[in-house]
Amino acid sequence: MKHFLRYLILAAVTGMMVVACDSSDDDKKRSIGEAYFPLKTGSYQVYDVNEIIYTLGVPETLQYQLKVAIVDKFLNTEGDSAFVIHRSKRNTDIDPWVYNATWSVRNSNLEIVQNEENISYVKLKFPVNAGVTWNGNAYNTLEEDEYILESVNTTETFNDQSFSDCLTVNQSDNDDYIVFLDQRKEVYAKDIGLVHKATTQLSFCTKDNCLGQQQVESGTIYQQTIRAYGVE
Numbered sequence: 001m002k003h004f005l006r007y008l009i010l011a012a013v014t015g016m017m018v019v020a021c022d023s024s025d026d027d028k029k030r031s032i033g034e035a036y037f038p039l040k041t042g043s044y045q046v047y048d049v050n051e052i053i054y055t056l057g058v059p060e061t062l063q064y065q066l067k068v069a070i071v072d073k074f075l076n077t078e079g080d081s082a083f084v085i086h087r088s089k090r091n092t093d094i095d096p097w098v099y100n101a102t103w104s105v106r107n108s109n110l111e112i113v114q115n116e117e118n119i120s121y122v123k124l125k126f127p128v129n130a131g132v133t134w135n136g137n138a139y140n141t142l143e144e145d146e147y148i149l150e151s152v153n154t155t156e157t158f159n160d161q162s163f164s165d166c167l168t169v170n171q172s173d174n175d176d177y178i179v180f181l182d183q184r185k186e187v188y189a190k191d192i193g194l195v196h197k198a199t200t201q202l203s204f205c206t207k208d209n210c211l212g213q214q215q216v217e218s219g220t221i222y223q224q225t226i227r228a229y230g231v232e
Contacts, residue, residue, distance in 0.1 A: 032126040033124070033127055033152075034107065035190045036124065036128060036167055036190055036193070037105075037107075037123065037124050037193055038191060038192070038193055039070065039083050039105065040231065041070050041071070041072060041083065042069075042231045042232050043193075043232075044067060044068060044070070044229065044232055045192070045193060045195075045229045046067050046226070046227050046228040046229065047224045047225055047226055048063075048065060048227050049062070049065065049066050049224050050062075050063055051063075051221070051222050051223070052220065052221040052222075053219075053220050054202065054216045054218050054220070056218070057215065057216060057217050057218075064089050064090065064091050065089065065091070066088070066224065067086075067087070067088045067090075068086075068194075069085065069086050069088070070105075071084050071085070071086045072084040078108065080106050081106065081107065082104055083104065083105050084102060085102065085104060085105060086099060086101075086102055087099075087103060088100055103115055103116050105123075110125065111125050111126065111134070113139055121136050121139075122134055122135065122136050122137075122138050122139065123136075124149075124188070128167055130149055130151055130152045131148070132148070132149045133146050133148045135147075145171065145172070147169055147170065148169070148170050149168075149169055150167075150168040150169065150170040150185075151167060151168045153166075153167070154166050154168070156187055156189070158187075158196050158225045158226055159227050163189035163192065163195055166187050166190070166195065168185060168186070169186045169187075170184075170185050171185065171186065172184045173185075177204065177212075177214050178206070178211070178212055179206055180201075180203050180204070181200060181201065181204070181219075183199070183200045183201075184201070185197070185199075186198075189226075192226070192229050193229075194224075194226070195226040196224065196226065197222070197223070197224040198222070199220065199221070199222040200219075200222075201220055202216050202218075202219035203217050203218045203219050204216060205217050
């Protein structure tokens with residue numbers, strides 16, 4: 001009986017230690033800001049997307065819904081946990097979702113790295129602090145692109161939904177309306193992830209007869225705004 005009681009006490013203490021460790025790990029992750037980009041199989045976000053694509057100066061306007069869902073988890077070659085993301089589109093609420101693309105994302109060395117169309121970008125750096133900068137193209141062959149964590153712990157409203165704890169990453173903010181305009185910004189809400197993305201990348205006519213007239217030759221104006229989220 002004494003041995004049995006000792007076993008029960010040891011099991012109880014061990015269980016408490018495991019719970020304490022798990023709780024400590026969760027608290028640590030939240031304290032450095034990983035909750036702004038939660039990674040959990042089954043989680044999803046649905047967005048409203050408004051997009052204008054310019055080709056040879058002619059604009060095409062697209063409006064659709066985008067679903068981003070984490071569907072699987074695996075260990076990559078570095079031993080880090082990576083997650084498979086399926087992206088699907090539909091035109092209206094009553095239309096079926098149509099698969100569009102597969103991306104992946106990993107949390108590695110205190111940073112979130114997302115692979116988009118086979119190009120990896122550093123989306124966030126931890127711990128999150130306003131004013132922190134990093135090279136968003138650190139893991140691809142594109143030229144260096146400095147991101148800055150513009151603000152933390154702000155309240156933002158999108159699609160009549162208020163999010164009380166957000167951070168904003170300014171990926172580019174040039175005001176070149178002569179040759180190439182490049183303005184990119186992403187907003188993340190704690191425990192939800194990306195809630196808003198705004199991208200404007202426009203190339204202007206630079207010929208003598210149109211230089212400085214902001215005549216768009218090619219590019220994109222893109223707005224992606226959260227409408228729903230959850231776990232399936």
